[in-house]
Amino acid sequence: MFSHEQVSVRRGPRSGLPIIIAIHSSALGPAVGGCRLWHYPDWRDGLTDALRLSEAMTLKTATANVPHGGGKTVVALPPGVVLDGPARRDVLRDVGELVESFGGRYATGPDVGTSAEDMNIISEATRQVFCRPESVGGSGDPAPYTAAGVRAAIGAVFRLLEGRNGANEVRGRTVTVIGLGHVGTQLARMLARDGAMLTVTDVDERRRSLAEELGAEWCAPGQALTAETDLLVPAALGGQLTVELVPELRCRAIVGPANNQLAEDAVAELLHRRGIPWVPDYLASAGGVIFALARELRGATPDEALRQVGGIGAVTEELLHNAARLGISPHLAALRRVGERLAAAPDAESAPTIAVREAIKAPMMN
Numbered sequence: 022m023f024s025h026e027q028v029s030v031r032r033g034p035r036s037g038l039p040i041i042i043a044i045h046s047s048a049l050g051p052a053v054g055g056c057r058l059w060h061y062p063d064w065r066d067g068l069t070d071a072l073r074l075s076e077a078m079t080l081k082t083a084t085a086n087v088p089h090g091g092g093k094t095v096v097a098l099p100p101g102v103v104l105d106g107p108a109r110r111d112v113l114r115d116v117g118e119l120v121e122s123f124g125g126r127y128a129t130g131p132d133v134g135t136s137a138e139d140m141n142i143i144s145e146a147t148r149q150v151f152c153r154p155e156s157v158g159g160s161g162d163p164a165p166y167t168a169a170g171v172r173a174a175i176g177a178v179f180r181l182l183e184g185r186n187g188a189n190e191v192r193g194r195t196v197t198v199i200g201l202g203h204v205g206t207q208l209a210r211m212l213a214r215d216g217a218m219l220t221v222t223d224v225d226e227r228r229r230s231l232a233e234e235l236g237a238e239w240c241a242p243g244q245a246l247t248a249e250t251d252l253l254v255p256a257a258l259g260g261q262l263t264v265e266l267v268p269e270l271r272c273r274a275i276v277g278p279a280n281n282q283l284a285e286d287a288v289a290e291l292l293h294r295r296g297i298p299w300v301p302d303y304l305a306s307a308g309g310v311i312f313a314l315a316r317e318l319r320g321a322t323p324d325e326a327l328r329q330v331g332g333i334g335a336v337t338e339e340l341l342h343n344a345a346r347l348g349i350s351p352h353l354a355a356l357r358r359v360g361e362r363l364a365a366a367p368d369a370e371s372a373p374t375i376a377v378r379e380a381i382k383a384p385m386m387n
């Protein structure tokens with residue numbers, strides 16, 4: 022079944038490169054999704070990526086209650102093609118014009134292979150662009166807001182686990198942060214400030230200095246995932262939560278910004294069976310995009326945009342309660358909820374569906 026609303030494929034008039042924009046859904050608001058500039062063996066592989074990633078954006082925005090739908094741009098670079106300065110500019114201008122042709126029904130931002138500076142070039146052709154540099158009036162680096170969103174989700178988890186509230190949510194609780202990059206560093210600082218007992222790790226040994234600064238324990242990257250801890254915070258790369266890992270886990274809950282944490286969907290069900298709440302990464306990591314969209318597309322003040330980021334806490338709490346009430350994993354609860362919201366959209370007849378994977382099959386643990 023064709024589940025997308027609109028897909029446009031165009032050879033850039035300046036660059037000659039294939040540019041794909043997929044709108045999965047604008048049923049809940051104008052679609053949003055980053056611009057990926059990446060090498061593909063064939064442009065059709067870029068199309069497959071655009072279809073998959075735009076659907077993932079619908080899941081992200083709808084779960085986080087953001088008034089937007091899901092879309093994605095992919096510029097499919099043929100193998101070996103390297104863009105020099107003028108050629109890069111050409112393709113970004115082509116992207117801007119194609120985005121503009123959607124008349125406000127789709128806006129783009131940075132993704133793999135593109136930067137905030139690139140968004141500035143795209144903005145020469147369209148206003149439907151976000152995450153531009155602060156120096157030109159954009160919302161700048163999203164990492165602090167991503168961290169704030171994760172912090173809000175963490176609060177919700179401790180409220181669920183222990184009925185704790187306010188600043189005391191994490192005080193005296195053990196938290197293990199894996200990955201001390203842009204987001205992990207800011208998050209570790211917030212958690213230390215709020216009285217959590219931190220263990221941190223990174224494959225980059227230079228990050229040890231942060232552990233010293235925060236009075237945190239440092240552990241070897243290979244040991245962090247199975248450390249005994251109240252909360253595990255994946256803030257490095259995706260795919261770390263595997264079927265094999267689940268029986269080894271010694272945490273009470275998992276919440277972090279890393280994208281695509283689950284090596285496969287079935288891990289969500291296994292975590293649920295082990296009684297370990299996992300806040301879906303597409304919700305926990307939404308703070309940066311929520312801030313940027315509110316500021317740059319909807320004209321919100323910084324305070325108002327930050328308030329919307331904090332809303333991740335209430336959404337997480339509701340999701341975890343719903344999942345517990347239904348006896349299903351938070352991931353499945355989120356998929357079902359998004360399916361319901363799309364079906365109830367005013368334009369429901371033509372609203373695309375989200376693949377609610379009811380049969381998330383989980384292998385037996387033994």
Ligand SMILES: NC(=O)c1ccc[n+]([C@@H]2O[C@H](COP(=O)([O-])OP(=O)(O)OC[C@H]3O[C@@H](n4cnc5c(N)ncnc54)[C@H](O)[C@@H]3O)[C@@H](O)[C@H]2O)c1
Nearest residue numbers: 163164167200201202203204223224257278279280306309
């Ligand atoms: N930056 C954002 O606003 C944002 C928004 C949404 C999602 N995310 C996701 O959050 C994650 C972190 O983003 P970031 O911007 O901080 O990235 P980053 O590249 O700045 O930091 C990642 C850190 O993880 C470390 N690392 C890599 N592999 C590791 C491993 N196996 N064990 C321990 N440490 C490891 C790296 O050395 C690096 O310090 C990524 O998955 C990213 O896609 C980020």
